[in-house]
Amino acid sequence: xxxxxxxxxxxxxxxxxxxxxxxxxxxxxxxxxxxxxxxxxxxxxxxxxxxxxxxxxxxxxxxxxxxxxxxxxxxxxxxxxxxxxxxxxxxxxxxxxxxxxxxxxxxxxxxxxxxxxxxxxxxxxxxxxxxxxxxxxxxxxxxxxxxxxxxxxxxxxxxxxxxxxxxxxxxxxxxxxxxxxxxxxxxxxxxxxxxxxxxxxxxxxxxxxxxxxxxxxxxxxxxxxxxxxxxxxxxxxxxxxxxxxxxxxxxxxxxxxxxxxxxxxxxxxxxxxxxxxxxxxxxxxxxxxxxxxxxxxxxxxxxxxxxxxxxxxxxxxxxxxxxxxxxxxxxxxxxxxxxxxxxxxxxxxxxxxxxxxxxxxxxxxxxxxxxxxxxxxxxxxxxxxxxxxxxxxxxxxxxxxxxxxxxxxxxxxxxxxxxxxxxxxxxxxxxxxxxxxxxxx
RNA sequence: GUGGCCGUAGCUCAGUUAGGCAGAGCACCUGGUUGUGGUCCAGGAUGUCGCGGGUUCAAAUCCCGUCGGCCACCCCA
Numbered sequence: 001x002x003x004x005x006x007x008x009x010x011x012x013x014x015x016x017x018x019x020x021x022x023x024x025x026x027x028x029x030x031x032x033x034x035x036x037x038x039x040x041x042x043x044x045x046x047x048x049x050x051x052x053x054x055x056x057x058x059x060x061x062x063x064x065x066x067x068x069x070x071x072x073x074x075x076x077x078x079x080x081x082x083x084x085x086x087x088x089x090x091x092x093x094x095x096x097x098x099x100x101x102x103x104x105x106x107x108x109x110x111x112x113x114x115x116x117x118x119x120x121x122x123x124x125x126x127x128x129x130x131x132x133x134x135x136x137x138x139x140x141x142x143x144x145x146x147x148x149x150x151x152x153x154x155x156x157x158x159x160x161x162x163x164x165x166x167x168x169x170x171x172x173x174x175x176x177x178x179x180x181x182x183x184x185x186x187x188x189x190x191x192x193x194x195x196x197x198x199x200x201x202x203x204x205x206x207x208x209x210x211x212x213x214x215x216x217x218x219x220x221x222x223x224x225x226x227x228x229x230x231x232x233x234x235x236x237x238x239x240x241x242x243x244x245x246x247x248x249x250x251x252x253x254x255x256x257x258x259x260x261x262x263x264x265x266x267x268x269x270x271x272x273x274x275x276x277x278x279x280x281x282x283x284x285x286x287x288x289x290x291x292x293x294x295x296x297x298x299x300x301x302x303x304x305x306x307x308x309x310x311x312x313x314x315x316x317x318x319x320x321x322x323x324x325x326x327x328x329x330x331x332x333x334x335x336x337x338x339x340x341x342x343x344x345x346x347x348x349x350x351x352x353x354x355x356x357x358x359x360x361x362x363x364x365x366x367x368x369x370x371x372x373x374x375x376x377x378x379x380x381x382x383x384x385x386x387x388x389x390x391x392x393x394x395x396x397x398x399x400x401x402x403x404x405x406x407x408x409x410x411x412x413x414x415x416x417x418x419x420x421x422x423x424x425x426x427x428x429x430x431x432x433x434x435x436x437x438x439x440x441x
Numbered sequence: 442g443u444g445g446c447c448g449u450a451g452c453u454c455a456g457u458u459a460g461g462c463a464g465a466g467c468a469c470c471u472g473g474u475u476g477u478g479g480u481c482c483a484g485g486a487u488g489u490c491g492c493g494g495g496u497u498c499a500a501a502u503c504c505c506g507u508c509g510g511c512c513a514c515c516c517c518a
Contacts, residue, residue: 005491005508007508009507009509010486058517060517063442111518113517114443115509116511117510117511118518123518126517130503216442277517286518297517300518307446324518382476382477383476384477386478387479391479394469400477402477421477
């Protein structure tokens with residue numbers, strides 16, 4: 001009989017303890033931050049009717065969608081993000097929930113695209129969104145959430161780049177290029193990569209005049225402090241309603257972010273941030289890690305005021321963000337922020353003598369009842385080998401009880417990061433472990 | 442989806458140009474006397490060379506296919 005080769009699909013991965021532990025910690029931190037703003041948890045199915053998802057993201061997401069016929073002949077698809085299912089969810093349940101509605105949602109999503117570092121076919125997003133208000137306070141809060149999130153994750157160097165789609169739309173109106181917005185966005189997006197001249201020739205090939213190109217590049221080339229950029233905007237984007245709305249939104253968001261006490265350099269107005277999924281309407285943002293710019297955005301989002309209108313007549317504008325868990329973990333791995341040792345229990349109990357198994361089981365459970373995490377070695381191997389195991393695993397304390405200690409009613413507590421050990425009364429073990437762990441931390 | 446590079450021990454890789462017994466470092470296991478890890482010393486085990494086929498007396502090496510990874514385009518978390 002031949003064995004089946006164990007393997008995983010392209011873009012689908014197993015998670016080992018080290019990364020899974022980091023993943024759980026990131027999720028825990030994000031959950032705490034989201035909750036601190038009043039977001040509440042929801043969940044939705046991985047599979048939806050295709051009509052719910054199809055045509056909602058972009059041509060690209062349509063192409064990448066995992067879509068098939070289920071056993072009952074239904075045309076179904078796996079979600080490619082958590083925002084479109086949210087729009088369906090809110091249209092279906094808004095009566096019960098009321099607005100504004102703030103929710104967070106963590107789960108896997110699927111896109112059948114080509115893989116690369118930090119880019120998988122199955123990946124996890126951790127979203128937060130505010131539905132049912134057009135108030136720019138929600139836009140401000142969204143950016144502040146992102147800021148607090150990365151601060152809480154202890155990732156010191158990050159910048160949230162934000163923009164309003166209305167800026168570029170306003171300019172395009174002024175230039176009568178509204179119909180070319182997709183193509184212009186695409187070229188602009190490459191500015192950093194191919195330079196102003198590259199963008200110029202692309203736009204020219206697309207039929208834009210030199211004058212039009214000059215104005216587009218003038219907007220895209222804006223740099224410097226946030227306030228300087230804002231000051232030069234009116235002259236470039238014109239004073240159409242759209243342009244004025246964009247400038248107004250940006251001004252309000254910047255003021256709000258500042259009022260929230262967020263450091264200026266963490267939130268950067270970046271007029272080249274304009275892409276993202278087709279459903280975005282106003283504010284858009286992407287978050288980059290300064291140390292790893294080419295891993296791409298680790299947290300993006302924006303305002304989508306018309307998305308729910310596909311499923312309901314009720315007006316349900318929304319704004320939110322999406323934390324890319326897999327990308328973030330990949331970045332943390334590269335930055336050496338994954339602690340392999342975090343995966344083990346604090347206390348190690350060697351199984352000193354095999355004929356006292358029950359005693360060790362009881363000891364371990366007593367320590368757990370006292371709030372410690374405890375790993376009991378399952379075999380009565382020689383003590384040296386057991387200690388070596390504990391050392392490799394990174395337990396912080398070993399509670400060693402041999403025949404002599406059992407008889408004396410004592411236990412030895414050994415700190416594994418040094419070689420110090422101390423003898424304590426059996427009854428005091430848990431308390432002493434807590435004290436030692438607390439002192440170290 | 443298109444194009445390029447890559448896949449050898451648990452890990453990082455050498456060996457592929459020019460076919461000729463599958464290697465190194467780290468990790469692992471045992472020992473350095475009876476109950477104590479990280480250092481040191483001695484010894485040891487380890488491979489469907491991603492998978493399938495072809496060429497050849499002989500394939501890790503050459504050819505074809507396939508799966509997976511990385512990079513670029515594209516797109517994005």
